Amino acid sequence: MRHLSIQELHQDYNNGVTTPSQVVEGYLGSIRKSHHNAYISVLEKRVREQAIRADLELKKTGKVPSDRLPLFGVPMAYKDLLTVKGERTTAASKMLENYIPPYTATCIARLEEAGALGLGKVNLDEFAMGGSNENSAFGPVDHPTHAGFTPGGSSGGSATAVGADLCHASLGSDTGGSIRLPAHFCGIVGFKPSYGRISRHGVIAFASSLDQVGPMTKSVYDAALLTEVMAGEDIKDSAMIAGQSPKFTQDLFKQGIDLRGVRVGVPKEYWGDGLDPDMSRVLRERLKQIKEAGATLVEVSLPHTKYSVSVYYLVAVSEASSNLSRMDGMRFGVRPAQADMASSLEEQYQISRSLFGSEVKRRILLGTFALSSGYYDAYYKRACQVRRLIAQDFDSVFTKCDVLVGAISATPAFKRTEKEQDPLKLYLNDILTIPANLAGLPALSLPVGTIRSEKLPIGLHVIAPRERDESLLQFAQSLETLFQNASQLGRK
Amino acid sequence: MSATLNSDVTRKIATLARLKLTDEEVVRYSSQMSQVLGYIEQLKEVQVTGVEPMVQALPGCTHTRPDEAHPVERDAEGHLPTTKHAPSVLHDSFKVHGIL
Numbered sequence: 001m002r003h004l005s006i007q008e009l010h011q012d013y014n015n016g017v018t019t020p021s022q023v024v025e026g027y028l029g030s031i032r033k034s035h036h037n038a039y040i041s042v043l044e045k046r047v048r049e050q051a052i053r054a055d056l057e058l059k060k061t062g063k064v065p066s067d068r069l070p071l072f073g074v075p076m077a078y079k080d081l082l083t084v085k086g087e088r089t090t091a092a093s094k095m096l097e098n099y100i101p102p103y104t105a106t107c108i109a110r111l112e113e114a115g116a117l118g119l120g121k122v123n124l125d126e127f128a129m130g131g132s133n134e135n136s137a138f139g140p141v142d143h144p145t146h147a148g149f150t151p152g153g154s155s156g157g158s159a160t161a162v163g164a165d166l167c168h169a170s171l172g173s174d175t176g177g178s179i180r181l182p183a184h185f186c187g188i189v190g191f192k193p194s195y196g197r198i199s200r201h202g203v204i205a206f207a208s209s210l211d212q213v214g215p216m217t218k219s220v221y222d223a224a225l226l227t228e229v230m231a232g233e234d235i236k237d238s239a240m241i242a243g244q245s246p247k248f249t250q251d252l253f254k255q256g257i258d259l260r261g262v263r264v265g266v267p268k269e270y271w272g273d274g275l276d277p278d279m280s281r282v283l284r285e286r287l288k289q290i291k292e293a294g295a296t297l298v299e300v301s302l303p304h305t306k307y308s309v310s311v312y313y314l315v316a317v318s319e320a321s322s323n324l325s326r327m328d329g330m331r332f333g334v335r336p337a338q339a340d341m342a343s344s345l346e347e348q349y350q351i352s353r354s355l356f357g358s359e360v361k362r363r364i365l366l367g368t369f370a371l372s373s374g375y376y377d378a379y380y381k382r383a384c385q386v387r388r389l390i391a392q393d394f395d396s397v398f399t400k401c402d403v404l405v406g407a408i409s410a411t412p413a414f415k416r417t418e419k420e421q422d423p424l425k426l427y428l429n430d431i432l433t434i435p436a437n438l439a440g441l442p443a444l445s446l447p448v449g450t451i452r453s454e455k456l457p458i459g460l461h462v463i464a465p466r467e468r469d470e471s472l473l474q475f476a477q478s479l480e481t482l483f484q485n486a487s488q489l490g491r492k
Numbered sequence: 493m494s495a496t497l498n499s500d501v502t503r504k505i506a507t508l509a510r511l512k513l514t515d516e517e518v519v520r521y522s523s524q525m526s527q528v529l530g531y532i533e534q535l536k537e538v539q540v541t542g543v544e545p546m547v548q549a550l551p552g553c554t555h556t557r558p559d560e561a562h563p564v565e566r567d568a569e570g571h572l573p574t575t576k577h578a579p580s581v582l583h584d585s586f587k588v589h590g591i592l
Contacts, residue, residue, distance in 0.1 A: 102573035195549040209548035235557055239550050310532040321509060328510070330586050335579035345589040350512035361511055365502065366525055368509040379532070384545030386538050391546060424527055440549020466549065 002165050005219045006074055009168065010064045013073055020054035020073035020117065023168075027075050027119055031166050036142045038160040040080045041088050042120040047075070050117045069115030071229060077167035079158050080121035081128055082108055082213070083202040091204045092136035093126045094355040096333045105202025106237070107171065107213050107230045114229045119167050122157030126357045127324065128178055128206045130154050131429050132416065135359045140416055144186050146456065149413045152182030158216045159186040169217040169226060173203060175210045176312050177408070177433025180461065183216055183445035185413035187457025189476075190216045191223040194467045195440030196241040198227070199234035207319035208239070210312075210437040220446070220477040224248040227469065246470045252477050259478055260294030263401040269305040270406020270432055270461065278451040279412055279458050286448050286460055286483065287405065293482050298401045302393040307386050308434040309427055314370050314383035315438070321367025324360070328352055362423065391439035394465070403475050404463040407432055408445050412456040432461065442469040444476050448483055496526040 003009040012018050024047055031042055054073045057065065064072045083089045083101035090096045104112075112118060125135040133141040133156025141156040143149035144163030151160045155172030159182035162170050172179040174192035183190025191214045198213045205211060215226035231245035266287065271280070291297050329335035329352025336355065342348040356364070370379040397404065409429050436443035445459035460479070464472035497505075502522045506513045513521065564573055572584055580587040 098577070100577045102576070196554070233555075235555070238554065238556060239548065240554050241550070242554055304538070307535060307538060310535050313528060314532065325510070329579055330588050331574075331578055333579070340580070342589055345591050346510070347512075348589045349510040353510055354512055356511070361513075361517075362521060362524060364509050364511060365505050365521055366528065369497070369501075369505045369525070372505065372508060381545055382535050382538075382540060384547055385540040385543040386535055388543055388546035389538065389540075391549070423524055424531055427528070438546075438549075 003168065006071065006168070006222050006225060009074065010066060010072065013058055014063045019058060021048070021051040023073065024048065024051040024075055024117060024119070027167060031119070034164060034166055036144065036160045036164055036166070037139050038122050038141055038157045038164065038166055039077070039120045040090055040092065040123050040138050040157070043084070043087055043118055046087065047117050047119050050112070054115065054117065070225060071111055072115035073117060074115065075117045075119050075168050076111060077119050077122045077158060077161040077170040078108055079124050079155050079170070079172050081124060081173055081204045082121075082171060083204070084108060084118065084121070087121070089121065089204070090138070091127050092124045092138055093327075093357065093360070094137045094334060095327045095329070095353075096204075097137070099333050101202070103202060106199035106234045108202065110230050111171075111226065122161050122170060124157055125154035126360050127204065127320070128154040128173055128175055129320070129359050129363055131177070131181055131426050132414075133157065133182075134416060135357055137357060143413055146413060146454065148415055149456075150185065150416050152185035152413065154178040155182050155190075155216065159183055159188060159190070162186070162188045162216050162218060169215060169222055171213060172216050173206075173211060173213050174433075174437065175206050175212075175316060176437050177430045179214045179216060180408050180433050180443060180445040180459070181430065183447075184408035184459030184461075185457070187447040187450070187459070188216055188218060189220055189223050189447065190214065190445040190459070191227060191473070192436065192443050193227055193231065193469050194241060194442045195437075196239055197245070197442070197467075197469060198230045199237040199240065201234055201236035205323040207316040208323060209319060210316060212437070220444075220473060220480045221249065221252055223444070224252055224473045224477070227473075241467055248470055248473050251470075251474060258294070259290060259482070262295045262403070262475065263298050264290055264295045265298050265300045265397050265401030265404040267300050267302045267305070267397065267404055267406055269302050270404070274410050275407055276411045276451075279407065282449050282451055282458060283407060283460060286479075289482060289486055290405070290479065300397040300400060300404070302390075302397060302435065304386065304390045304393050305431065305435055308390060308438060309431050311383045311386050311390065311438060312430065312434045313366065313427060314379050315387060317363040317367035318370045318380050319367070321364045321371065324356075324364055327356070329355075359423070387438045390435050394435070394439045394441060394463075398465045402464070403472060404461075406461045406463075408459050408461045409433065412451060412458050436463050439466065441466050442472045444472060446476050446479055449487075497522045497529065
C-alpha cells in the first residue's frame with residue numbers, strides 16, 4: 001500500500017486500514033525485491049522495533065497523535081552521509097566501509113523524535129561527490145522507472161528510494177544540486193532549504209559553506225512538514241540561521257492556488273538555447289499556465305550564472321580537501337593491513353587514503369592545488385569574489401520579483417556511463433543548481449510532467465530569496481495544485 | 493592563472509594531499525585537472541577589483557559551543573565510544589606509526 005502524502009498515510013492509520021508495522025513490512029518486502037541498488041544498509045531490526053512501538057501507541061490512543069508526533073509512522077530512508085548511532089555509515093566510500101558512528105545526526109534524531117521510522121541508509125556518490133550516482137563504492141543506483149538510466153546524484157539512492165516506492169520519503173544533501181538534480185531526473189519533489197536552516201551535525205562534511213540537508217518527497221506538503229520538523233538552531237552546528245524557524249506547513253493549504261500578484265522572475269540564463277528542446281517546450285507550457293493563473297512574469301538576468309561551475313569547482317574542492325583530511329585511517333574507518341607495515345606515518349596515511357575513489361581523489365587534488373601557496377589568490381580568493389557577484393545578482397533580481405523559475409539542468413535523466421569519462425561535462429550539468437548553494441538560497445525541484453515517448457520525468461526549478469523558505473514552499477504548493485488540476489482537466 | 497598541470501606539480505600536490513598516485517594516475521589526473529583549470533580560466537575575465545570575497549552565505553560562525561567537558565561512558569565491554577571502532581587502539585589512544 002502506497003500513499004502520496006503523510007496525510008493520506010495518517011488517514012489510513014486512523015481508519016484502521018493499516019498499521020505502522022504493516023507499512024514497514026510492505027516497504028521491507030519491496031526493498032528485498034528491488035534491483036535498483038538504492039539501499040546500502042537496511043535497518044531491519046531497528047525499524048521493526050520502531051514500528052512495533054508505533055503500533056502500540058496507535059492501539060492505545062486509537063488515532064495518530066499528529067500534534068505530538070507529526071511524522072508518526074512515516075517510513076523514511078536516509079542518505080548514507082548522515083549518521084545513525086550504532087549503525088554503519090559509509091558515505092558510499094571504502095574509507096568508511098566499517099564506520100559505526102557514536103552519535104545520530106540532529107536532523108534524523110528530530111525526525112525520529114517526531115515519529116518517523118528509519119528504514120535504512122541509501123546510496124550516493126562517494127562523499128556526495130558526483131551527479132549521476134556512478135561514483136559509489138557500493139555500485140551505481142538505477143533510475144526508479146527507467147532501467148539503465150541514472151537517477152542523478154549525489155542523492156541518487158534517496159531519489160530512487162522515493163520514486164520506486166522503497167520508502168515514503170527520504171533525506172538527501174545538496175552541496176551543488178545533489179537533491180534537486182536527482183529529484184528532477186526521477187520526478188519527485190526535492191527541496192534544498194536556505195543555508196543554515198537545518199543542522200549539519202552528523203552529516204559527513206563535503207563543502208561546509210555549501211552543504212545543506214533537505215527532504216525528497218512525493219509532495220510539497222511532505223517536504224514542508226519534514227523541513228519544519230528538522231529546522232531550527234542546534235548548538236552542534238556553528239553556522240545556522242538564528243531565531244525561531246517558521247511553521248512551514250501552517251499556511252500551505254490556506255492560500256489555495258491564488259497566484260495573482262505574485263511576481264515570478266524568469267531568468268534568461270535558466271531558459272537558454274542549450275536546454276533539451278522537448279523539456280524546454282513542457283517547461284514553457286507550465287510558465288504559460290503560471291501566467292494564466294494570474295502571476296506576473298518578469299524577465300530578469302543573472303549575468304554571472306555562467307561562472308558558477310568555475311566558482312563551485314574551486315570553493316567546493318578547496319573545502320573538501322580540508323574536510324576530507326580527517327579521513328586518514330587513524331581514528332575511524334578502514335586502515336588497510338599494509339598500512340600497519342608502512343615505513344613512516346606519512347606512508348601510513350597514504351596507504352589508508354588510497355581507498356578513496358577516483359572522483360574523490362581528483363577533487364582533493366584540485367582543492368589542494370587551489371589552496372596551495374602561490375595559487376591561493378589566483379584561484380580560491382578570486383572564486384570567492386565571483387561568488388559574491390553571483391549572490392549580488394540574486395539580491396538585485398529579488399527587488400523585481402518574489403520567486404524565480406527555470407530549468408534544473410539542461411537535460412532529463414541520461415543513460416548511465418554516458419558522461420562518466422568526461423568529468424568536466426558532468427560538472428557542467430550543475431550550472432543551474434550551483435548558484436543557489438553559492439548564495440545560500442532555498443531552492444526546490446517540482447515535478448511538472450514527462451517528455452518524449454519514453455516518458456522521462458522533468459522538474460521545474462523554483463528559487464526564493466535567502467531565508468524565505470516559507471514563501472518558496474507556498475508558491476511551490478500552489479504550482480503543484482495548479483498543474484495537477486490542469487492535468488486532470490486535460491484528461492477529461 | 494596557470495592552465496596546465498604537469499606531472500611534477502601533480503606529484504607535489506599529491507604529497508601535500510597525502511595521496512599516493514600511480515604513474516598512470518599522475519598522467520590521467522594531470523590531464524583532467526588541466527582541462528578543468530582551463531575551463532576555470534574564464535574567471536579571469538570577471539572584474540573583481542574591490543569585491544569582498546564571500547566565503548559563506550551566512551555572516552560567519554553564528555554561534556559557538558560553550559567550552560565544557562561532557563562525560564563519556566564506557567560500554568559493557570569497557571570501550572570508549574570515541575575509540576571503539578578505531579582501526580588500532582592502545583590504552584584508550586589511537587595507535588599510529590611512530591614519528592621519532
